[in-house]
Amino acid sequence: MEKLQARLVGAYEHPTRFAPDKSLVQLHTEVALGAVADAGLSLSDVDGYFCAGDAPGLGPLSVLDYFNITPRYVDTTETGGSSYVAHVAHAARAIDAGLCDIALITLAGKPRSENKSASSVALALPADRPERDFEVPYGPTVPANYALCAARHMHEFGTTSEQLAWIKVAASHHAQYNPHAMLQKAVTVEDVLSSPMVASPLHRLDCCVITDGGGALIVARKEIARDLAKPGLRILGTGEAIKHQSAGDIDLTFSAGKWSGKQAFDMSGVTHDQIQYASIYDSFTITVLMEIEDLGFCKPGHGGGFVAEGNLISGRGKLPFNTDGGGLCSNHPANRGGMTKVIEAVRQLRGEAHPAVQVPDCKIALVHGTGGSLGTRHGAATLILACED
């Protein structure tokens, strides 16, 4: 089985959640500088650059012009919010193939100050999107898309709104320790159920936050990682997958995580019991529920019972998740949550998470991202990360 040599050596999350006074490329710059500093490197050391659809202008050309650097390798894989999780895998393979030595991945966005929810973007699809005429007239907001999955999950498996609410409760329990989190108040199941219905069965508190901000990551050649201040992290397993409407033969009961997760577990040789912490994409509570089933942490249809037992809460459950508060409470910059998922996993593996939510002696973590919409078409990317032996 393939064994990646490159190491994840730098991570930085912008502390802002509201940045009306900064340009988009400025946010990309600030997170890039934050990540290279975290790794003990300089922007001039970067010779590989990865970005996705949130990057301004002509993507890498515009950003690298602004940075005034000329990397020898770029990758603009665009799978929505899962892009940055996939970029880590792509960067590691590019480095192992000798295409670059130090790769920078950035994400930034200002949907909060520009009043651009993911729905407003989804409902203004350009005419050349092949699905446009057959979806946009019906008002498929992003919550509505995910609500279609939630309603079907409830129908097939008896999942309840109370069970979904437990996912928000767990995220909020963690967010109360994150001074940068947009929502820092611990909420109850009752709080979630009494929040306004956005798209049945999803309530307002079943949805993630809309924030400005961003984050960046550095992946480097193993020999370079060895000499850096902080220990690098191994990338034991990676997986990527795409799922869509199958030309009308739609099955909303599972996500592409079923396929990306299997690849990552197979490649890593790690078992589910060995995962001590998981960053799970949480655009909505239902996203988490489906993913923990698809990734194999519980059987299909058993996610509701799993989360309602408090299993996602650090210090209490079997699968501590999103200990920064996740997208549900802390940050969902650019309406894309994959970057912050990787960053919190890095904190856990370095022992840099808040002491109240730090998993003791955390050695192996999983990161899972989705992008697009589980109700229509989406990408998934999974990473299994570990400390050096």
Next chain:
Amino acid sequence: MSTTREYIHPEISPEARPFWDAANEGKLVIHTCRDCGRGHHYPRAMCPHCYSADLEWKETDGHGEIYSFSVVTAGKDLPRYVIAYVEIADRVKAMTNIVDCDPDSLRIGQRVKAVFRRSKTGQNILLFSPLESL
């Protein structure tokens, strides 16, 4: 309780034109493959199951079954609306709105029938309403 919305005008791609023309006649057609026999939706210029270009437009009786739905709160002062996936043929589901209904009494598995409403510019849009209310 109104579930009426204003429907945007579809751009209408060349390969899907017959679907929209049929809609204007009050008919639901499904692009169906003459080689493998399967239908698909949204309509494409090739069969997305076997990649044949030998396709025909098959008219259905317009009956379907709700696969999933959500009642969407559109915003203050705007009516709620029901977004759904309806199974319109064997292994073919379509995104749609359920109209002329009490949103709170809908259920997955419910039988529905195609109805059409005009967009602002006069193109018929495919919608569904509960069978028993017709």
